[in-house]
Amino acid sequence: xxxxxxxxxxxxxxxxxxxxxxxxxxxxxxxxxxxxxxxxxxxxxxxxxxxxxxxxxxxxxxxxxxxxxxxxxxxxxxxxxxxxxxxxxxxxxxxxxxxxxxxxxxxxxxxxxxxxxxxxxxxxxxxxxxxxxxxxxxxxxxxxxxxxxxxxxxxxxxxxxxxxxxxxxxxxxxxxxxxxxxxxxxxxxxxxxxxxxxxxxxxxxxxxxxxxxxxxxxxxxxxxxxxxxxxxxxxxxxxxxxxxxxxxxxxxxxxxxxxxxxxxxxxxxxxxxxxxxxxxxxxxxxxxxxxxxxxxxxxxxxxxxxxxxxxxxxxxxxxxxxxxxxxxxxxxxxxxxxxxxxxxxxxxxxxxxxxxxxxxxxxxxxxxxxxxxxxxxxxxxxxxxxxxxxxxxxxxxxxxxxxxxxxxxxxxxxxxxxxxxxxxxxxxxxxxxxxxxxxxxxxxxxxxxxxxxxxxxxxxxxxxxxxxxxxxxxxxxxxxxxxxxxxxxxxxxxxxxxxxxxxxxxxxxxxx
Amino acid sequence: xxxxxxxxxxxxxxxxxxxxxxxxxxxxxxxxxxxxxxxxxxxxxxxxxxxxxxxxxxxxxxxxxxxxxx
Numbered sequence: 202x203x204x205x206x207x208x209x210x211x212x213x214x215x216x217x218x219x220x221x222x223x224x225x226x227x228x229x230x231x232x233x234x235x236x237x238x239x240x241x242x243x244x245x246x247x248x249x250x251x252x253x254x255x256x257x258x259x260x261x262x263x264x265x266x267x268x269x270x271x272x273x274x275x276x277x278x279x280x281x282x283x284x285x286x287x288x289x290x291x292x293x294x295x296x297x298x299x300x301x302x303x304x305x306x307x308x309x310x311x312x313x314x315x316x317x318x319x320x321x322x323x324x325x326x327x328x329x330x331x332x333x334x335x336x337x338x339x340x341x342x343x344x345x346x347x348x349x350x351x352x353x354x355x356x357x358x359x360x361x362x363x364x365x366x367x368x369x370x371x372x373x374x375x376x377x378x379x380x381x382x383x384x385x386x387x388x389x390x391x392x393x394x395x396x397x398x399x400x401x402x403x404x405x406x407x408x409x410x411x412x413x414x415x416x417x418x419x420x421x422x423x424x425x426x427x428x429x430x431x432x433x434x435x436x437x438x439x440x441x442x443x444x445x446x447x448x449x450x451x452x453x454x455x456x457x458x459x460x461x462x463x464x465x466x467x468x469x470x471x472x473x474x475x476x477x478x479x480x481x482x483x484x485x486x487x488x489x490x491x492x493x494x495x496x497x498x499x500x501x502x503x504x505x506x507x508x509x510x511x512x513x514x515x516x517x518x519x520x521x522x523x524x525x526x527x528x529x530x531x532x533x534x535x536x537x538x539x540x541x542x543x544x545x546x547x548x549x550x551x552x553x554x555x556x557x558x559x560x561x562x563x564x565x566x567x568x569x570x571x572x573x574x575x576x577x578x579x580x581x582x583x584x585x586x587x588x589x590x591x592x593x594x595x596x597x598x599x600x601x602x603x604x605x606x607x608x609x610x611x612x613x614x615x616x617x618x619x620x621x622x623x624x625x626x627x628x629x630x631x632x633x634x635x636x637x638x639x640x641x642x643x644x645x646x647x648x649x650x651x652x653x654x655x656x657x658x659x660x661x662x663x664x665x666x667x668x669x670x671x672x673x674x675x676x677x678x679x680x681x682x683x684x685x686x687x688x689x690x691x692x693x694x695x696x697x698x699x700x701x702x703x704x705x706x707x708x709x710x711x712x713x
Numbered sequence: 714x715x716x717x718x719x720x721x722x723x724x725x726x727x728x729x730x731x732x733x734x735x736x737x738x739x740x741x742x743x744x745x746x747x748x749x750x751x752x753x754x755x756x757x758x759x760x761x762x763x764x765x766x767x768x769x770x771x772x773x774x775x776x777x778x779x780x781x782x783x
Contacts, residue, residue: 236759247744247760283761311763363763368727409752410765431731431759432752450759575726648725648733650741657737661724683728 224464229351230270232263233448233456235277235428239287239295240451241492243479252479253453256492259477260485262455271351277428278310278406286495289502291320294495300329301487306347308360308404309334314374315684333360333404336386338379346390348398354462357398359390362406363429370684383407384415391421399465409447416443423467437472446472453477503562508695511702514554516567519547520598526550527604529703533694535606538576538680540641542607544587546651548600549643561692568688572643576680581634583655585622590653593618601651611710639679717769732760740772748774
């Protein structure tokens with residue numbers, strides 16, 4: 202009997218010896234999403250005829266793939282901002298779903314800062330997974346890296362976010378925070394971790410072009426799981442010894458990366474994107490329950506009464522004349538940004554509100570686009586040019602017709618295009634063509650939307666853009682709060698005022 | 714920040730997205746007619762994707778034909 206035990210023990214030692222001497226091939230899987238932005242339900246993207254996305258279908262796919270091999274589930278940031286399902290609950294809904302999904306780690310994206318420091322701290326405290334931000338200094342609760350062990354393989358995950366966060370969010374959201382170069386910080390943590398882990402993953406929210414630079418310049422990164430640029434990478438890209446993957450946006454795809462590892466080194470890989478589409482009977486019940494729970498609350502929030510309109514608010518005629526609703530919105534934009542003037546396109550305002558109760562949903566219907574406020578310095582001459590453009594096709598009732606605040610002008614639609622504007626006054630004084638005025642507008646016009654070129658000309662000449670006091674400013678760009686939606690600013694204003702009764706005041710006069 | 718849409722340069726603010734670059738280049742309506750946006754390496758981009766200095770993006774029809782028309 203003793204002999205049999207001895208032989209058995211010898212065989213066991215032999216097996217262990219072979220295993221450790223020659224190494225066993227191990228397969229692990231990384232599932233990843235990025236730039237989810239709260240898109241919980243399938244939708245038809247512009248340029249597409251099919252429904253894509255949906256967290257209940259994504260969850261089913263994740264659960265199926267998890268059963269096949271040891272798996273990490275990662276998010277490369279920007280899980281919030283962009284959809285009522287996330288925004289109206291300050292992203293609590295997203296964290297609840299991520300907890301249910303048993304995410305292993307996520308990196309902060311730039312939009313994770315949009316609701317302010319206190320909200321972010323609360324969300325971090327609620328998360329049952331690691332929230333990473335190695336290059337963010339001053340934020341309590343985040344980690345620079347995480348080490349996960351799968352089937353004996355130690356995976357180091359370093360998280361980095363774009364250092365441009367202060368250029369794209371409000372100063373209050375990043376005050377006292379410092380964003381360090383991702384490259385320097387990744388180098389630092391690779392040195393610290395290289396003897397402690399087998400596989401080095403960078404969970405990145407710096408965009409694909411920057412991921413490529415990171416892969417080319419920093420040694421020791423096995424995999425970059427990226428986000429920020431919303432890049433649909435159907436296959437992993439191999440740059441040197443580094444693999445780069447990214448899974449598009451809005452949970453329309455799930456990234457799948459299988460790594461074949463031997464002796465602590467990657468000896469092979471397979472990667473793909475699984476498109477997420479609605480399939481009957483394939484909904485994950487737990488995710489669907491969370492989706493529906495907050496969807497019902499969305500309806501309640503949108504139904505909230507925020508004030509009362511003492512007059513009808515005219516959003517029907519914004520493409521052909523001054524209206525009281527156009528004045529109201531333009532005034533709020535001027536006040537919020539501290540500008541001299543507001544000039545927006547009538548097409549930004551989509552409908553009217555009847556006299557009586559004003560609810561959140563009314564404002565969201567009037568302003569359905571995700572517009573934000575930008576304020577740019579324009580000369581009086583440029584303002585005239587913008588107004589000429591604005592009234593150039595008034596007979597066609599196009600969206601470019603201006604709604605304004607802080608100035609008045611008269612125009613003659615019977616004159617030829619480019620010569621229709623007559624007198625212009627700013628705060629009661631004739632406009633000075635050589636003087637610069639601060640003009641608030643929306644990001645759509647600032648980018649040249651509806652054919653407005655003057656804002657782009659000003660941006661082009663403003664080469665000194667930098668973060669001043671945390672906000673992106675420059676010689677010509679005075680205000681740019683890209684994380685605060687115009688409609689939410691209007692909602693807050695009405696909530697504060699309770700009763701509103703804007704008037705048509707003769708800001709735009711049609712003459713013949 | 715300067716980016717390129719079908720080789721045309723446009724200037725946009727930091728924080729603006731692929732959508733803004735298309736608007737600036739006068740291409741936004743193209744997207745509604747079953748066209749998609751790609752980066753210089755041929756990867757499709759979401760319209761809310763972040764831009765970076767010098768980035769080159771292209772609009773192609775879903776049949777992968779490069780569009781030169783505005």
